[in-house]
Amino acid sequence: MTTLLCLGFGYCARHFAARRAGAFARITGTGRNDAQQDGVEMIRFDGAASPALLEAARAADIVLASAAPLEAGDPFLPSLGAALAAGAGKGPLIYLSTIGVYGDTGGGWIDESAPTDAAAPRARRRIEAEAAWRALGQAAGRPVAVLRLGGIYGPGRNALADLAAGTARCIEREGQVFNRIHVDDIAGAIGAVIDAGFDGILNVVDGEPSPSCAPVAFAARLMGLPEPQPMPFEQAAASLSPMALSFWADNRRVRNDRLIALTGPLAHPSYREGLAALFAAGEGGGQGSRPSGGRAP
Template sequence: METAPSTENATLPKPGRLFCFGLGFSALALARRLRAAGWSIAGTTRSAEKAAALRGEGIEVFLFSREQPLADPAAALAGTTHLLTSIAPDDAGDPVLDLHAPALTGLAGLSWAGYLSTTGVYGNRDGSWVDEESELRPNAGRSRRRVAAEEAWLAACRTEGLPVHIFRLAGIYGPSRSMLDTVRAGKAKRIDRPGQVFSRIHVEDIATVLQASMAAPRPGRIYNVCDDDPASPAEVTAYACGLLGVDPPPLVPLEEAGLSPMGLSFWQDNKRVSNRRLHDELAVTLTYPTYKAGLDALLEQGY
């Protein structure tokens, strides 16, 4: 079942060509919305199977990875008016810039570019608030790589005129990727860690923020993309269980939760992320301003 796109902040430039490096969950939410509005959509994936499926939707797809650069980047990117990249940096750096920076900076018709980063760049604040002007204190290696990638994209903005905007995303959820699915799968945990909070964002609200930025570009600008309600993971789990009519799992200490090293690393950071800039500067009204609104809607939509 398709989720209903937001009708808020629907202003967009006239239809152009959006090219997405990384046609993943977040990028596709925007791409499908724009395609329905008459835009031409192109982008990359690592999987030939996924590429075939997306071509079936009318999306022009190219295979891309650090090991497999675009065969003809000038041809692939020709006509691109808007660019979105969601590919994570690796140990060597940002693969998109490393492999195709000259082709990107040579796009004469490019009016907007977005780089999807993470609120993990702020590191731990012991539950305090951060905003876009806060010092970056990444804990995990992946977050440190994100800081370096952000700096590289912003440098391309300053020195090459690439119209880059940075979007720091909180924990993403949406259709078939929410705590409702985790509970149904019997994998939900309720970890007892008083004071721990995370911020999160519905995937359709990510698309709304990107759409609003495309309508009012400010190259070099950074935006936190999260909802209005930082909340404890245990609280979210309990609410999802209530929606599904099942008992919440017992509270357990973090050390006894059996999390993977990757899972544990997310608990190093405890902060509340301010989204005031996306409201004030982009005039965005979130469709799902709280996790309760998001989970309620997903259940109503059949997810």
């Protein structure tokens, strides 16, 4: 059986590890501390690789990197790149990126062949990190799968939970749409990449780019609540963070044909199927809701 190293054991990595735990002899993850997770050996990473992490990097058959780059670049490659390149593992290096690298296309449709000419500093750092991981793979003789993700949602992280918590926002900008992706389908894409030994770029998005308010309105209908009144972007802009403003600066429609060819039909082809499944599982007070009403872990 193979070993998996998760560089940044966040939302997507946790979900994938739980879904495919039985497929790996050993799963190692990194975090800000070494608090252990069920079935996962956690190693603290604070910018410098410990001997334990270097050993895990040299031994890993498959590497899943999901940490965002810092101003200085990818947080892991400076201390782990040599170990990953020289290690015995030759399985794929999987880098979770973002469709933000494409920048603004004025709402036009694009696929993986589109140029990555985003101007925002955060997106530029992502582009540079993608290139660094691909260069490492070439040097190590390992396939590199760059998964460009849409807006992530799933258990505990969705419009239903936001409405229940009173934190949902409905901001509209005329003509602007966004692709999303359920974490179940992200996990499915990671598994398919591993199984196929995929090497290249993959847009991991749903097939229905839609306005920002659409999932919030649909979630409200599921919960039997009034649909929130949209707030014009021009009115909301003054209260948005620089990160949020950079998100709203881009308008694009991203195709997922390559993803579907690799994985088959998505479990949640749009936000409607995804939110309906989450509601049925108890999110937002749905049929499976726990009496405590708490967020999913």
